[in-house]
Amino acid sequence: MGWFESYFEFERYGTTMRTEVLAGITTFMTMAYILFVNPQILSVAMGKAAFNSLVTVTALSAGITTIIMALYAKKPFALAPGMGLNGYFAYSVVKGMGYSWQVALAAVFVEGIIFIILSVTRVRSAIIHAIPLSQKYAVGAGIGLFLTFIGLNDVGLISATASGGVLQFTGLHAQVMSTKPGLLFFFGLFLTGILIAMRIKGALLISILTTSILGWITKAAPWPHSLFSAPTLSYTFMKMNLHGLINVGALGVIFAFFMVDFFDTIGTVTGLSAKAGYLTREGKIPDAQKILLTDAIGTTLGAVLGTSTVTTYIESAAGIEEGGRSGMTALITGSLFLAIGLFITPLAGAIPAFATAPALVIVGYYMLSALKRVDFSDHTEALPAFLVLMAIPFTYSISIGIGLGFISYTVFKVFSGRWREVHPIMYALAVVFTAYFAYLAGSI
Template identity: 50%
Template sequence: MKNFLSNYFRLSENGTNLRTELIAGFTTFSTMAYILVVNPIILSKAGMDFNALVTATALAAAIGTLVMALWARLPIALAPGMGLNAFFAYTIVLGMGYSWQFALTAVFLEGLLFILLSLLNIREAIIDAIPAGIKHAISVGIGLFIALIGLNNAGIVETGMKAVGDGQLDGVIVKVGNLTAAGPLIALAGLLVSGILMVRGWNTALLIGIIAATLLGIPLGLTHMPEDGRLVGWPPSIAPIALQFEFDKVFSRDMLVILFTLLMVNLFDTVGTLIGLCSKAGLLDGQGKIPNARKALTADAVGTTAGAMLGTSVVAAYVESASGIAAGGRTGLTALVVAILFLLSLFFAPLFAIIPSAATAPALVIVGMLMMGAVVHINFADITEALPAFLCVVMMPYTFSIAEGIVFGMLFYVFLKLLTGRGKELSPMMIVLALLFILGLFLK
């Protein structure tokens, strides 16, 4: 078996060995295992069954990562994406009023389209046409959006205004919550623990922060044992959420708008992550291209399609894979280890069920912080670059919608370039995308 793995993944050719790849796999899993908690909590806000979501999340991550491991043979793990799950729950369902079944149908169709676009190499062509500043701004905006969700879930900040009669509103849009309450206390404690461990270089910082906050929640009355008292058991059934599609609405205008928005949101995610991770691992070729790019892009498309069938949101490459790469992972064997660990995690679903939403806030805030790092790549000296990027960033948390931020950023970029005599800087594809965004506005 050792020789087979060494030959199949070409360990010696990539300057690595079996032990290094195994350690890298465990490292990557430890840094992204929080998704097994966070994804079910976020999607359950849309009315989906929490326990079933734990199983769906683990299976979707395992399937997508297996394709990446065995076909693309890259040390990159996949799972339901942060930001995209928030878009699913908070924008499509809670914000726009659609059912979660409707949203799952859109995710399923997006997966099928992405498989086709990946095989035809169209995804790379579209990505190449998008300005770098907008790509970075999308990452930053999603980071702020995710952090806001985490802070709000913990009660550290409170959002929204309430009616008090005669059309009068009371409260403010965003304010500091009661920081002495149990939720904010355990979230802030977990955030402090994760921050300290990150400073010390612990790859498990996010996961330990969640565990610390959960343990602190026991004496504060927020953490409750499962009803049967067991922390280990058989995986929960996915029956409540699997294959729950609304195909009767496939050709509706609403589906067109949501599907188009999902495509736009997800287009910028995996390609950017793949480039960054492969660059860190020293895997890019002489022209700066990703090895097995088409296979790698197909992996997230297959994962998304399978994930929708299982009952979860869009599957994407995880930047946390950088931790495994930093530990020496260079081949698909690293990803294979991650996939196996996701499958084993299915038997610990009752353990995830006891974790309060406030305990996951530290992970959301820190992931938001990490995504903010892309802001240094935005050219603020050029207003035609800076203003669209800024609008893209701020409109996501301000409107509580990732899609609105992208629309504002893309359209302002095109309009500013055209109206300042710099239309030559726009690619034909960028103009086409802007027209599609305008069409999408009128289709709402």
């Protein structure tokens, strides 16, 4: 006990073992929904046979990476496969662009390696300063709408498919609302909203489990045959196809994974650090390099195990709100992922789509809130942000949304006589995306 208090500097942060343990449990409860949601999303791309391995991979990548954050960076931040990026992986890269899931894993792996390199060099700070805030906020909000679209599609309220990066909307099905799955979806949606409004910890997890149980009772979904089983990695471990990345289109996929992961991590870590009271007077984050390096290692490890991008979770704020200030909080959270998540494959497999779809919609709501930070009085900032917000869900492609945003931002600034406000790196990125879109147009 004394070693933990000394290593994690309890006295420095004014915390106690009891506080840290409760904070770690709170963070786990708040983000444990990923154990059910991530396998469902990724199995769309990998097939139902991958589901058991995906539950194990989700728990293992979250547990190991969060423990690395605890022991190396000593921060109360938890990590897991990121929402939004798993949807991009499954619905855009695999289903929309036609890449195999093995190639998509290779893209995540390469993105993680790039992230690691940038995390230990000064290039990282140059890129951070080059991308305007309005674009960072817009990408986050656009991904939120993307997740909402996926949730509504999963439950059957809408029908849409993606082909070649273009969304094909095939109908709004109001009659679904009168079916058992439809009614249970809205029950879960309202239950989650009520729990969030009441500030109940673990609202998403509580809603998923409650809605599932009601679905089992009403026979809208079959009961689980068992609750626990041994973990397995047989379907996804080391299945990356690096050779399949040797084409121009794949470069856009890697770039999209990297951009979203990199800037989502920056925004999340900054927000969490501010909430925990870590920021210096100059607004800098202590041990930022360790935090970002841990995140990058998590992405690379996740790809090797067989999941989409692993990233720092904003849900860590729940543990910080409970008083968690040291790596001990993350150690508890990571340990719970390993102790519980690795063995609940049968339970996760029995969770129906109508129970997880409300979580996707609510996460979309959370992410959309970033848009309030965009200055809508400045059209050269707001219009490109709007184009990103529109393009990501309606093309089922984060990369297209980012590219359209970067190009329009640069063009609007130049033609309004404000070209000096555009960082040189943004000019280069606008040219790269213009060439990328020209390549896509030529390959159709």
